[in-house]
Amino acid sequence: MTLLASRAIHRRTVLRIAALGLWACAVSAQAVETIRILTEEYPPFNFTDKGRITGLGTEVVQAVLREINVEGQFQSVPWARAYETTQTNANVLIYSINRSKEREKLFKWVGPITPTDFYLFSLKSRNVHLGSLEDAKALQIGTVNQDIGEQYLVSQGFALGHNLQSSTRYELNYEKLKLGRVDLWVMNELGAYYMVRQAGDDPAEMLNKVLRIADISGSGNYMAFGLKTPDAVVERFRKGLDAIKKNGIYDALQKKWL
Template sequence: MKLSSCWRKVCTCGEYSKSMGGLLVRHKLGVCQIRATLAVTWAPQRCANPIQASCGVDTKFLSGILWTMIAHLMRIARLRHGSNAKFRRALLLWAVFGFSSMAATADSIKILTEEFPPYNFTESGKITGFSTEVVEAVLKEIKVQGDFQSMPWARAYELVQNTGSTLIYSIGRSKERERLFKWVGVIAPADYYLFSLQGKNLKFDQLDQAKKYQIGTVNEDVGEQFLVSKGFIKGKNLQSSVKYSFNYEKLKLGRVDLWVIGELTAYYLARQAGDDPAKVLVKAHRISGLGSDGYYMAFGINTPDALVERFRVGLETIKKNGTFDSLKRKWL
C-alpha cells in the first residue's frame, strides 16, 4: 500500500502504526496515542476522541512526522549511496512533492498575498481588504482554515509556484502566467492605467509612445511583466520597487514620469497620502488587455486538481448567494 493512501484513509483518530527502517514516533492526543513510523503497514483502531482535520490527524503533528520521514530517508540515502548528490537531491524532491500532496488533504492551507489596498492590506496587525474578505468567505463556505501571510509580491509569486497547495490572491492573469498556475476564478475587478501627475500633459494613444519616459513598477507585478512583454526594459524605462506606495511617492517627487497600476489602488494610495486623486492624478493611457477580467485567486501548478475545484465551487457559491455582491458594496 502506498504511504499517501494510508494517510488519506485515516478519518478518525486512533492508534496507527507504520514501520520502515526502525524509526518510531509517538504523540499523545487526549486519550488517543498515535504511533507512526516510516511505513508500509498500518493498523487503525477505534478511538472516542476524533481530531478535527479532514484526514483525522492533527496537522501540526502530521507535518512533524513528514519532515522526520524526509530526514530519515536522506540518512538512509547517505548510508546506501554515499556521496551520490544527484540521487539524494532527487530523493528529497520526491519526498517533498509527495508529502505536500498528502498534506493537501488537511483542512488548512497557506495563503499568500501582498500589500495592495484596497484589495489586501494589513491594518492593526490583521490582513484585510476586499479580496481578503472574498477569500475568507470562500474558506468559510468550504470549511477550510487559511493561514494568511503578506509579503513582497516577488517573494509570494515565487513561493506559490514552488510550493504545492498554496494559494495566492489578487493576482492578475496574463498570457505569460497562464501555465504557471491553476486558476480558481475572478475575485475583484481591475482596470490598469499609466498614471501621470496633473500639469505634465502626458497622454498617449499608443503604448509604445510611453517608452521614452520613466515608469514606476512593482517587481514581478502583472503590470511590470506586461510592459516587459511589450518591449519595455527594467532599469532603462521601468523603475522597479517592492511596494506600490513607493511608486506614488516617486511620481510626486518627479523620479518617475508615469505609474502603472490599477485604478482603485492608485486612488486609494493617493487618499492615504492625504491627496485628492482627481486633483493629482491623470490617466495618461488605459492599458487594454491587462487585468480587464479582474484579479484572481490561484494555486501553484503542483496543487491537486481536487483542491482547486473545491475552491472554484466555493467561489461560485458565494457569487450565487449574494455574499460577493455584499462585499463589493462594502469595499468598492
C-alpha cells in the same frame, strides 16, 4: 493452487491496491483543512491594518474558506516572494493575482475575486500625452517587481533600469511620481485612487489617466494555486467561490468596499 486461481488472486490484489491508492489520494485532497495563503500590500484589495490583513480580496478569500470549512494561514510578503513560493510549493494560495497569457500555465486558477482596470497614470500638473504605448518608452515608468504591470510592459519591449523603475511596494511609486523621479505610474485604477487618498491627496486633482492598458484590464484579480497543488483542492476552492457568488455574499462584499 492452480495457475488460474493464482492469477485471479493476484489480479484482485492489484485492484485492491489501486483502489486504496485512489481512495488515499481523494482523502488527502479532501482532508486539507489548513491552507497557506500569501498576498502583498495592495490596497484596497489586500493590505495590513493594525496588524491584521484585510481588504476586499482578503474578505472574499475568507468567505470562501468559511464556505468550504478550511482554515487559512494568511501572510503578507513582497510580491516576488509570494509569486515564487506559490509556484514551488503545494497547497499555497496566492491572491490578488492578475491572469495573463504569460502566467496562464504557471498557476491553477480558482476564479476572479475583484475587478481591475489598469492605466498609465501621470500627475495632472505634468500634462503628459501619449498617442500609443510605444510613446511611453521615452519616459520613466514606476512599476512593482514581478507585478502584472511590470511583466506586461517588459513583454512589450520596455526594460528594467532603462524606462522601468521597479519598486517592492506600490505606494513608493506614487511618491516617485510626486517627486518627479518617474513620469508615469502603471497601476490598477482602484488601487491608485486608494493610495492617493491614503497619502492625503485627491485623485481627481492629482492623477491623469494617460493610457488604459486594455490587455491586462477587465478580467479581474484572481485567487490561484501553483501547479503542485492537487486538482481536487483547487476544485474545492472553485466550488466555494461559486457558492458565495450564488448566495449573495460576494456581491455584498463588493458593495462594502467599492
